[in-house]
Amino acid sequence: MAYEFSPETEKKFQWLLTRYPKKDAVLIPILHKVQSEIGWLSPESMEYVAGRLGLSPARVREVASFYTFFRLDRKGKYVLQVCQTMSCYLRGSDEIVAKLQQLLGIQAGETSADGLFSIEKVECLASCSTAPVMQVNDWDFHEELDLERVEKIVALLKQGRGGHACYEKRVADGGVA
Numbered sequence: 033m034a035y036e037f038s039p040e041t042e043k044k045f046q047w048l049l050t051r052y053p054k055k056d057a058v059l060i061p062i063l064h065k066v067q068s069e070i071g072w073l074s075p076e077s078m079e080y081v082a083g084r085l086g087l088s089p090a091r092v093r094e095v096a097s098f099y100t101f102f103r104l105d106r107k108g109k110y111v112l113q114v115c116q117t118m119s120c121y122l123r124g125s126d127e128i129v130a131k132l133q134q135l136l137g138i139q140a141g142e143t144s145a146d147g148l149f150s151i152e153k154v155e156c157l158a159s160c161s162t163a164p165v166m167q168v169n170d171w172d173f174h175e176e177l178d179l180e181r182v183e184k185i186v187a188l189l190k191q192g193r194g195g196h197a198c199y200e201k202r203v204a205d206g207g208v209a
């Protein structure tokens with residue numbers, strides 16, 4: 033499907049151009065913006081970005097595919113990334129994944145039929161001292177997880193009530209009805 037920047041992304045793009053001395057330095061930040069807008073980097077969006085920056089599509093794809101934080105496949109609205117590295121593994125990350133799979137009816141690596149959720153097993157999320165941890169999209173980080181909190185997070189996301197850790201904590205503390 034054809035892609036072009038939304039007005040908001042266009043505004044961000046124009047701003048980024050003023051912040052960097054070279055156009056190609058804008059590539060990574062604008063790819064982040066596109067991904068946050070459409071949920072992944074479609075081939076069309078990468079081609080469009082290449083055109084806007086005067087780069088080859090191959091160069092844009094090369095950069096996008098190098099970094100694991102860029103998603104080149106369509107995912108769910110909420111991508112639940114559970115760390116599987118040692119500290120998290122020793123503190124029950126397998127059980128977190130099993131709980132998510134049970135709640136959502138999909139396996140790790142899959143996307144739910146309603147397009148809402150994807151589950152991913154990932155390597156260290158750089159918060160080993162607060163294991164086990166899970167990241168929702170690029171914007172929400174949950175630490176020292178247990179199965180009860182996993183259930184609450186999924187329930188909130190299903191209700192479209194965000195999922196920011198601070199919000200979840202306020203709900204848990206009784207601060208949100």
Ligand code: FES
Pocket residue numbers: 115116117118119120121155156157158159160161163164165
């Ligand atoms: S081992 Fe899980 S965050 Fe580092």
